[in-house]
Amino acid sequence: METTSPAVRRLPLFGPRWRLADSPAGDVLVVVFLRGAADGLNIVVPFGDPAYYRLRPGLAIAPPDASNAAVSERALRLDDRFGFHPALAPLMPAWQAGHVAAIHACGSPDESRSHFQAMELMERGLSTPAGPASGWLARLLTERLPSEAAALRGVAWGTSLPRSLAGAGSVSTLQDLSDVRLSASPAAADPLRQVMGTMYADAAGPLGALGRESLKVVDRLERVSSLDLAEHAYPPTDFGRQLRQTAILLKLQVGLRVVALDRGGWDTHFAQGGASGWMARLLGEFAAGLAAFLADLGPASPGVSIVVMTEFGRRARENGSLGTDHGHGSVMLLLGHKVAGGRVHAAWPGLEDGQLVGPGDLAVTLDYRHVLAELCLRRLGRTSVADIFPGFTPSPVGLFLD
DSSP: OOOOOOOOOOOTTTOTTOOOOOOTTOOEEEEEEETTTOOHHHHEEOTTOHHHHHHOTTTOOBOTTOSSSOGGGBOEESSSSOEEOGGGGGGHHHHHTTOEEEEEEEEOSOOOOOHHHHHHHHHHTOSSSOSOSSOHHHHHHHHHSTTOOOTTSEEEESSSOOGGGTTOSSEEEESSGGGSSOSSOHHHHHHHHHHHHHHHHTOOHHHHHHHHHHHHHHHHHHHHTTSOOOSSOOOSSHHHHHHHHHHHHHHHTOOOOEEEEEEOOOOOSSOOOSSSSHHHHHHHHHHHHHHHHHHHHGGGGGGEEEEEEESOOBOSSOOTTSSOOBOSOEEEEEESTTBOOSEEEOOOOOOSTTTOBTTTBOOOOEEHHHHHHHHHHHHSOOSOOTTTSTTOOOOOOOOBOO
């Protein structure tokens, strides 16, 4: 697994008070997809619902005031009904500052409980297979900035383009910032740069503008490629590295508008663990990475919105392998300075027998597209989402401040 240096340096090119330029296109959007169907019931724990403890005698997270559990094993109180998994402690300062909101019992209308189908539909922004083949982020990016010349306006970290960005024009799939360079030997790089600079200098139209912008991005990245620009320590994981390099791109102000990150490993059919174990380790890495990212952004963080989502949740009742099977309703998280944070937004359906759906799952009481639509309308400069989520009519949820 990729690691990052623990060394920390100040950003030499921009200083400690850099910020993102105001843009009519709104915030930069960072989408974190938890692939494998993350267990929303152990991420945002419904300790106020007694059925939770009957259904999960081995996996349940103890309530915040439990006297028979160590403090490190108790849920972190969010309100009188819900608490964070204890491994999410790094996010509590942002929660208490009002910059994190949780949306519970949300998800897709799709009830296939198939990873492939659920991810396919969610990333296309649809509820049924009929509809555009492009991804919702691709449509957002194309309609939001149809003529903007930005070499890195859309970035997906990883080895392949996620379906959510399929169909976008100017999108880059990167494993590392070192991927953004001229494909030439050191001796040939400068002559090539001069030739390309001359070629694009007088070129008209979108191609010329994009060529000039691309050379600027390469130049900026080469100027800082030998420095560790992270101002805060990130976890030494792929996820931490991707967040760190996203922060670098934001600091370089290269025109980045949309970022897609994946974190897999959430298909916890066996040995899931409760306050410790497999899922707790994933959550700890996830929370430490996002906390470092928010701290690293500093003054620029008001110009960034983060949404965390997963294809579906897990079965309410634990299975015989001390894991959870495929379910339905789950959790989304929103992070940002204009989020109506410090709150769990939920029309809670309950976990009693008559309240569960299908083979015993948390019901979906809020379509995930209501969340994404409100994000687009309130923070991303959109006046309509009819082209982003075709055939869907959003309703206000109240997830953002005026």
